[in-house]
Amino acid sequence: MIVDLSIVAVKAFIVIFMVLNLAGVLGWVERKASALIQDRIGANRAAIFGFAGMGLVNTLLADPIKFLTKEDFIPARGDRLLHTLAPCLALFPALVTFAVIPFGDVLIVGGREINLQVANLNIGILYIFGMASLSVYGIVIGAWASNNKFSLLGGVRGAAQMVSYEIAMGLSVIGVLIVYGTLEPQAMVRAQGELLWGWLPAWGVFLQPLGFLLFFTAAVAETKRLPFDAPEGESEIVAGYHVEYSGGKFLMFFAGEFAEVVTAAGLVTTLFFGGWQVPYLLRDGFHFPGGGVLSLAPLAVTILQVLAFALKVVFFCWLQILLRWTLPRFRYDQVMRLGWKMLLPAALVNVFITAVWIVLRQRPT
Amino acid sequence: MIVFFILAIASIVFSVLIVAQRNVVHCAMALAATLFILAVLFLTLDAPMLGILQIIVYAGAIMILILFVIMLLNPAAIEARPAAWWTIGSIAAAALFFQFAALLLRVPLPSAGPAVPDSFGGPESIAQTLFTDFTLPFEVASVLLLVAIIGAVVLAQRQR
Numbered sequence: 001m002i003v004d005l006s007i008v009a010v011k012a013f014i015v016i017f018m019v020l021n022l023a024g025v026l027g028w029v030e031r032k033a034s035a036l037i038q039d040r041i042g043a044n045r046a047a048i049f050g051f052a053g054m055g056l057v058n059t060l061l062a063d064p065i066k067f068l069t070k071e072d073f074i075p076a077r078g079d080r081l082l083h084t085l086a087p088c089l090a091l092f093p094a095l096v097t098f099a100v101i102p103f104g105d106v107l108i109v110g111g112r113e114i115n116l117q118v119a120n121l122n123i124g125i126l127y128i129f130g131m132a133s134l135s136v137y138g139i140v141i142g143a144w145a146s147n148n149k150f151s152l153l154g155g156v157r158g159a160a161q162m163v164s165y166e167i168a169m170g171l172s173v174i175g176v177l178i179v180y181g182t183l184e185p186q187a188m189v190r191a192q193g194e195l196l197w198g199w200l201p202a203w204g205v206f207l208q209p210l211g212f213l214l215f216f217t218a219a220v221a222e223t224k225r226l227p228f229d230a231p232e233g234e235s236e237i238v239a240g241y242h243v244e245y246s247g248g249k250f251l252m253f254f255a256g257e258f259a260e261v262v263t264a265a266g267l268v269t270t271l272f273f274g275g276w277q278v279p280y281l282l283r284d285g286f287h288f289p290g291g292g293v294l295s296l297a298p299l300a301v302t303i304l305q306v307l308a309f310a311l312k313v314v315f316f317c318w319l320q321i322l323l324r325w326t327l328p329r330f331r332y333d334q335v336m337r338l339g340w341k342m343l344l345p346a347a348l349v350n351v352f353i354t355a356v357w358i359v360l361r362q363r364p365t
Numbered sequence: 366m367i368v369f370f371i372l373a374i375a376s377i378v379f380s381v382l383i384v385a386q387r388n389v390v391h392c393a394m395a396l397a398a399t400l401f402i403l404a405v406l407f408l409t410l411d412a413p414m415l416g417i418l419q420i421i422v423y424a425g426a427i428m429i430l431i432l433f434v435i436m437l438l439n440p441a442a443i444e445a446r447p448a449a450w451w452t453i454g455s456i457a458a459a460a461l462f463f464q465f466a467a468l469l470l471r472v473p474l475p476s477a478g479p480a481v482p483d484s485f486g487g488p489e490s491i492a493q494t495l496f497t498d499f500t501l502p503f504e505v506a507s508v509l510l511l512v513a514i515i516g517a518v519v520l521a522q523r524q525r
Contacts, residue, residue, distance in 0.1 A: 082390065122487060126417045133425025137397070140432050144390055152436060159433045163426065183488055 003112075011118045015098050022317065023258035028059040030321050037325045070247035075147050078244065082145035087245070087252035090138025093131040094259035100124035101266045102186045104276045104306040105283070108298060116276070116306065117186055124185040125177065128267065129170055132222060136162045138256065139224075139231060139241045146244035154240025157332060158224060158231030164339040165221040165228075171347035172214035175354040176271050179207050189275030193282075199289040201279045204272035210350045212272040214343055219264040220320060221339070223257060227327040230335050265316035273312050276305040368409055376402040389435050397428045412486035 028043075032055050035042025043055035046062035074083050104116030121127050136159055143155020177183060180191045194202040205212045221228040232240040242253045269275060280286050281304060285295035296304070330338065379402065382395035400423040407416030495503055 079388075079390070082394070085394075121413065123414050123417055126414070126421065126488075130417045130420040130425060133421050133429075136425070136429050137432075140429065140436065141390075141394065144432075144436055156433065156436055159429055159436075163429055163433075166425075 007114055008118065011114075011116075012099070015103070015118050016095055019095060019098050019259055019262050020255065022262050022314075023255050024060060026258045026261060026317055026321070027063070027254070028056060029318070030324075031055060031059055033318075033321050034325045037322075064251070067251040068248055072249060073244070073246045075244050078147040079145040082141050083244075084249070086138050086142030086145055087249040087256070088138075089141060090135065091252045091256040091259065093135040093138075094256050094263055097128055097131045097263045098266060100127050100185050101263075101270050102189055102275055103309045104302055105190075107302050115186065116302075120184070120186055123183045125173060125183045125188075129166070132169075133166055135222070135256075135260070138253070142245065142253070143241035146241075148244050150237040150239075151241050151243045153237050154231045154233070154243070157233075157237075158241055161224070161228065161230060161335055161339070162222060164336060165218045165343070168339055168343035168347050169215060169218035169222065171344065171351060172211050172218060173271065174347075174351045175208045175211040176204050178351070178354050178358055179204070185270050185275070189270060189277060192274040193277045195280075195289070201274060201277065203274040203277075208272065208350070208354070210346065211354075212268070214347050214350065215271065216268055218339075218343060219267060220323060221335070223260040223264055223320070225257065225261070225320065226324040227330050228335060229329055230332045233329065261317055261320050262313065265313045265320065268316050269309065269312040273316075275312075276309040278304055278308045281305070369406070372402055372406050372409070376406070390432070393428065393432050393435060396431075397424055400424045400428065414486055414488055414491055 031043045034040075043058035046058040048057055048061075051057065074080055099118040100121055102115075102117035102120075107114045107116055139158040139162070140155050143151045143158070146152075176188070180188045182188055182191070192201065192203050196202050196206065200206060224231050229240075232242075237243075242250060245253060280288050281296075281301060283298065283301060285293065285301065287293055376399055379395045379399040383392050383399065386392050386395065400419065404416040404419040404424065407413070407419055
């Protein structure tokens with residue numbers, strides 16, 4: 001009992017630790033990568049004894065100290081309680097979603113099977129959507145509690161955008177759910193270990209290419225980053241919903257945004273890119289389609305799988321940062337049109353085609 | 366059992382806060398908290414699917430739309446209502462309470478319910494019931510929602 005509980009606690013700690021750390025590192029990557037893309041030098045002012053470490057001192061040391069020591073400003077006619085509650089509501093859903101994302105297969109230690117996933121829910125996908133739907137509160141409440149016209153506009157925009165794209169996101173996943181026939185993320189990843197025609201891994205992206213594009217677009221829109229950052233829109237509404245936030249509370253909004261980026265990457269990896277699966281790697285080693293076999297120890301296999309998962313997640317984080325610094329911001333009406341008139345019908349068509357295909361395939365010929 | 370009492374007391378406190386507060390956004394947040402606690406109660410009652418759906422539909426969608434409307438209309442604070450409405454409302458609520466209390470007192474407390482099968486409250490069993498025993502109510506409800514959506518579109522068009 002105590003052993004089981006401590007295993008779960010350790011897993012939860014590792015996952016939250018990794019997500020928050022990756023979020024912090026992404027802050028550095030974003031500043032340096034944006035500089036690279038825009039042909040600037042980027043953060044290099046803060047240095048310890050002349051050592052700036054590619055801006056690492058700036059983003060990982062100077063920035064946090066500045067954030068944590070700044071005055072916590074609450075607008076005079078704002079709402080003290082809700083103004084403080086909002087950043088927590090923004091950070092919470094992004095951190096708990098990762099609980100159902102499997103980061104590896106079972107690890108066998110001393111005869112005890114450890115499922116490399118914090119919580120194995122049989123309705124894991126629904127849990128993810130439940131938590132994602134709660135992430136709107138942080139914006140709406142923060143925007144309202146600031147008692148500022150610009151932040152209120154940002155909050156209204158954010159609420160409309162996130163509710164709209166949640167629908168497209170939910171529908172785009174239904175295709176994947178039909179194909180794998182489960183709501184369990186771990187079972188879904190296991191199903192992606194099979195091979196199509198003997199050589200192509202049965203990853204979601206090959207079975208549901210349209211579903212992947214729709215889901216990724218909707219997921220980027222849910223993180224409220226460019227090209228979907230109408231709720232922030234610096235050039236129009238200053239900084240949108242967090243214009244009245246400073247210091248630690250702003251840091252929480254900021255960290256929440258990057259944690260959402262990591263979670264979105266984890267979801268795309270799990271649903272469409274095989275999660276922890278390495279192509280042709282089974283539990284006892286590689287089985288290549290040509291017939292070659294390379295056996296590996298179970299521990300080595302597990303490490304490879306966890307590494308593969310981490311690599312995929314980092315890749316999709318990088319892709320989102322690249323997207324942010326490549327595309328310009330959509331106008332607000334364009335955001336709404338894309339969500340309701342393009343993504344939603346396309347997702348419905350995708351569900352319909354997938355369902356018909358499954359029914360035809362299952363019918364005895 | 367302890368968990369149940371903590372959740373029950375918390376949900377009662379937040380329910381009272383819904384009607385007792387003057388600030389509309391505070392009331393809405395209390396309602397959201399109540400819905401969330403109800404979802405957790407479902408989780409403890411072996412109905413995880415129902416709990417998650419409660420969060421997605423009520424806490425995640427309906428409450429957000431209510432907040433959205435509050436923010437667009439921005440009622441600073443509701444003016445005090447005439448006393449007559451207060452009394453009529455209180456009398457109706459008290460009558461309802463005694464009706465329910467009489468019913469509840471007659472129900473014996475279950476000592477320990479029969480163990481539920483593993484599939485209880487899972488997506489499969491809910492889908493089975495919904496699409497076999499309750500197909501007609503399910504379809505009728507969807508038609509009702511469609512009518513409501515069409516009505517909303519018609520009303521919005523007329524105002525242009």
